[in-house]
Amino acid sequence: MSAALPTQVGQLARRSVLRTLRQPAQIVSALVFPLFLLAVNSGGLKDATDLPGFPTDSYLTFALAVPFIQGALFSVMNAGTDLARDIETGFLNRLALTPLRGAALLSGLLAGAVVLGLMQAATYLAVGLIAGAELAAGAPGALVLVALSVSLTVGFGSIGLFAALRTGSGEAVQSLFPVFFVFLFISSMALPLDLIQTQWFHDVASANPVSYLLQAFRSLLIEGWNAGDLALGFAISAAILLAGMYAAATALKSRLVRT
Amino acid sequence: MAVDSGERAGIEVEGLVREFKNGPRAVDGIDLRVAPGEIYGFLGPNGAGKSTTVLMLTTLLPPTAGTARVGGRDIVKEGPRVRALIGAALQEAALDPLLSGREHMRLQTALHGLPRAERTARGDELLARVGLSQAADRKVGGYSGGMKRRLDLALALVHGPRILFLDEPTTGLDIQSRTALWDEVARLAAEEGVTVFLTTQYLEEADALADRVGIIDRGRIVAEGTPAALKAAIGRPTVEAVPHEATDRERVAAVLSRFGEAGEGTRREGASVLLEGGESQLAEVVRALDAEGIAIERLQLHAPSLDDVFLAKTGRSLEGAEDQPAPEAGSEEAGAVGG
Numbered sequence: 001m002s003a004a005l006p007t008q009v010g011q012l013a014r015r016s017v018l019r020t021l022r023q024p025a026q027i028v029s030a031l032v033f034p035l036f037l038l039a040v041n042s043g044g045l046k047d048a049t050d051l052p053g054f055p056t057d058s059y060l061t062f063a064l065a066v067p068f069i070q071g072a073l074f075s076v077m078n079a080g081t082d083l084a085r086d087i088e089t090g091f092l093n094r095l096a097l098t099p100l101r102g103a104a105l106l107s108g109l110l111a112g113a114v115v116l117g118l119m120q121a122a123t124y125l126a127v128g129l130i131a132g133a134e135l136a137a138g139a140p141g142a143l144v145l146v147a148l149s150v151s152l153t154v155g156f157g158s159i160g161l162f163a164a165l166r167t168g169s170g171e172a173v174q175s176l177f178p179v180f181f182v183f184l185f186i187s188s189m190a191l192p193l194d195l196i197q198t199q200w201f202h203d204v205a206s207a208n209p210v211s212y213l214l215q216a217f218r219s220l221l222i223e224g225w226n227a228g229d230l231a232l233g234f235a236i237s238a239a240i241l242l243a244g245m246y247a248a249a250t251a252l253k254s255r256l257v258r259t
Numbered sequence: 260m261a262v263d264s265g266e267r268a269g270i271e272v273e274g275l276v277r278e279f280k281n282g283p284r285a286v287d288g289i290d291l292r293v294a295p296g297e298i299y300g301f302l303g304p305n306g307a308g309k310s311t312t313v314l315m316l317t318t319l320l321p322p323t324a325g326t327a328r329v330g331g332r333d334i335v336k337e338g339p340r341v342r343a344l345i346g347a348a349l350q351e352a353a354l355d356p357l358l359s360g361r362e363h364m365r366l367q368t369a370l371h372g373l374p375r376a377e378r379t380a381r382g383d384e385l386l387a388r389v390g391l392s393q394a395a396d397r398k399v400g401g402y403s404g405g406m407k408r409r410l411d412l413a414l415a416l417v418h419g420p421r422i423l424f425l426d427e428p429t430t431g432l433d434i435q436s437r438t439a440l441w442d443e444v445a446r447l448a449a450e451e452g453v454t455v456f457l458t459t460q461y462l463e464e465a466d467a468l469a470d471r472v473g474i475i476d477r478g479r480i481v482a483e484g485t486p487a488a489l490k491a492a493i494g495r496p497t498v499e500a501v502p503h504e505a506t507d508r509e510r511v512a513a514v515l516s517r518f519g520e521a522g523e524g525t526r527r528e529g530a531s532v533l534l535e536g537g538e539s540q541l542a543e544v545v546r547a548l549d550a551e552g553i554a555i556e557r558l559q560l561h562a563p564s565l566d567d568v569f570l571a572k573t574g575r576s577l578e579g580a581e582d583q584p585a586p587e588a589g590s591e592e593a594g595a596v597g598g
Contacts, residue, residue: 011369015358022357022398090353093319094414097342098370259318259338 005104012100012108019082020112030074030116031123034067038128041066041190051195056134056222064128065217066189068145069210071120072152073180075113080160080173083109087168087255102252106245110157117153121146136224144230145220151237152213156180158244165251187211209236268331269293269454270316270422275325277311285311287478288325293456293471295421298448300469300486301458302565304577308478309458310350313426316456317347330422346420350427352407356400360391360410363399364417371418385413389443405436412443422454423447429464441468462565462577474569481572490563493571496538497522497561501529503554511555514547529557538562 020026042060049059056062086092095105125135125142135141159180163173187210188196196202205211216233219226270293277286286308293299303309314320316329318338327334330344354363364382373381386395389409399407408428415423425444429437445468447453459465465472466486474482474489482489498518502511505528512521512530518540522531534540541560548555569577 007369007372011366015355015362015366018362019355019357086355089355090349090351091355093349094353094367095370096319097317097345097347098367099339099342099372100370257319257321258342259321259335 005101008100008104009107009111012104013111016082016109016112017115020078020116026074026078027116027119030071030078030120033074034070034120034124035127037070038063038067038124042131045190048191051191053192053195055192055218058132058134060128060131061133061221062192062218064124064133064221065214066184067124067128068121068149068152068217069184069189069213070181071124072117072149072156073177073184074120075116075153075157076160076163076180077174077177078116078160079109079113079157080162080164080176081170082112083161083164084168084170084173087164088170092256096256096258102249102256106158106161106248106252109161110154113153113157114150117150118146120153121149124149134221136222137220138224141220141225145217148216148220148230148233148237151234151241155237155240155244158241158248162244162247162251165248165255168255183208183210188214209240212236267295268328269295269297270299270327270329270456272316272327273325275312275315275327276323277308277315277320278323284478286315286322289473289475289478289480291473291480291483293454295454296448296452297470298444298455298457298468300465300472301456301475302460302462302465302472302569302577303458303475304460307475309460309475310426312475313347313349313424313456313458317345317349317424318342343418344420345422345424346415346418347424348408348411348415348426348428349424350430352404352411354399354402354407354410357398359396359398360386360402361395363410363414364395367414367417373418381417385416386410389413390439403436405432405439408432408436408440409443412440416447420453422456425455425457427458427460429459429461437464444468460577465565472565474565474572476569476573476575482568486565489565489568491537493568494563495519495533495535496563497531497533498541498544499529499531499557499559499561500544500548500555501557503556507553510551510553511548514551514553515544517547518544 042063045063046059048054049057125145129135137144160173163176167173186201186204187208188205193202193206193211196205212232213236216229219229270291272289272291274288274290275286276284276288278284289312301309301312311320315322316327316334318334318341321335329341332340332344334341358366361382364386365378368378368381383392386392389412391406391410391413394402394406399410402410412428429440432440441464444455444457448455457468469486471484472486472489473480484492498515499522500511500515502508508528508530515521515530515532519533519535522533538560545558566577569575
């Protein structure tokens with residue numbers, strides 16, 4: 001007897017979602033921390049809108065793109081830590097003794113990241129709009145924004161899976177979080193790229209893919225519909241997912257040495 | 260003991276070796292055969308190579324050398340077929356503390372490919388069998404050690420395996436939980452014909468459950484046989500009798516001498532004898548002393564234990580004879596050796 005791939009994915013996805021929903025601390029920190037930073041930044045940097053060429057009068061609208069990236073980064077930690085715990089406790093061995101396919105394991109494990117990504121995107125957007133931010137792309141834009149947020153969450157989640165499979169340690173996975181956070185700080189997080197005056201920072205931020213992810217979110221919030229920015233954002237998100245899944249699949253083969 | 264092939268095959272191992280990088284040979288060329296329906300006890304101290312052997316036989320760790328067939332299937336060439344035949348409860352109950360017992364069952368039955376219509380019934384049946392029906396909807400994080408082990412066993416039985424691997428299934432359990440688990444394992448072998456490969460560091464567990472015992476130390480099997488044969492091979496049981504009156508000591512010694520040669524280490528106030536006919540002669544000894552009218556204050560039977568067997572074969576006592584830490588299952592780079 002061997003379960004079909006969709007059954008395997010479905011069952012592991014169900015478990016992943018249950019695990020996510022039963023760990024309120026994971027959810028709360030992934031929701032509250034980015035919103036706290038949003039409040040601090042939008043309050044402290046609102047005068048930046050006076051700079052010539054700043055794309056909007058509302059720094060809150062400009063800064064609202066940041067929580068979507070921060071929230072997605074949490075999935076590195078959440079998805080990775082869950083899998084690392086499965087390795088540490090031997091639960092992965094239990095799964096390995098079933099006719100489970102590697103693809104089902106990785107896909108199923110990311111289901112929790114999808115749910116968390118949906119919850120995060122909906123919360124950030126709702127809180128931002130209630131606080132006075134704008135969404136130039138309207139209701140359809142909200143759906144695209146959520147889709148981009150979820151795809152990014154899954155992409156970063158796959159990196160978490162890779163880290164867990166490579167190291168087998170929850171602590172090692174958690175230590176990755178600040179490393180990824182650095183990428184956010186050396187991006188166009190606080191100012192648009194063309195307004196960054198310090199040359200080295202401008203160069204680094206221009207080379208940092210996170211800047212273009214932020215721009216994709218901002219295009220929906222500030223401009224409306226910008227096909228180029230959105231395509232680039234989704235392309236980067238897809239590239240992160242593909243690279244993460246490839247690395248995770250390779251690491252899974254080394255981790256699961258079953259014959 | 261003949262082991263047939265095909266549907267009724269047990270376990271056949273020849274020259275199985277497992278080496279880890281920068282480490283000693285965790286398993287150093289073991290040979291063993293387990294007949295279908297037999298309970299085989301794999302006894303040894305921590306770090307002896309028990310868990311590494313189980314990981315190899317359950318296909319979770321490739322051997323460095325040697326061959327093994329489980330249920331008639333080669334563990335290296337036919338891994339998926341082996342896994343379809345076996346159930347395993349590995350060291351440490353590997354459960355998700357955030358899921359309930361019933362949710363574990365649902366996951367396991369689905370992953371093993373049971374038809375949707377059968378999953379719930381099979382899960383409920385196994386939960387009832389291990390006495391967890393009442394706790395089925397509670398999160399496993401709140402289970403006791405015994406409950407976790409019972410759930411672990413039930414999960415291993417989901418797909419009706421013909422061969423069951425239990426890696427130290429009762430470690431850390433209280434005597435009540437331990438006995439309940441022994442009963443279930445014995446029932447599986449006796450009533451369902453399940454072949455059981457059981458590792459343990461508990462002498463009484465091997466004694467109580469196993470039809471045959473293999474004693475492993477530092478990766479090598481140092482003794483194998485039925486518990487009775489292993490104990491008989493290293494010596495006969497000794498009876499020591501202490502008379503109520505010290506002046507009767509010589510008379511006691513004379514009576515005991517009819518049953519064999521005098522034992523060593525007898526206390527000054529009594530006498531002892533190595534029973535040539537084994538433990539069954541104890542009743543005769545009692546009758547003979549009674550017939551002579553000797554009042555006995557204390558009568559003790561010292562039967563060799565499996566620990567004595569281990570001591571005789573390795574020069575060390577089983578208890579406290581720890582070697583190396585357990586490896587991380589599934590890691591090729593693990594540099595240490597499993598229990």
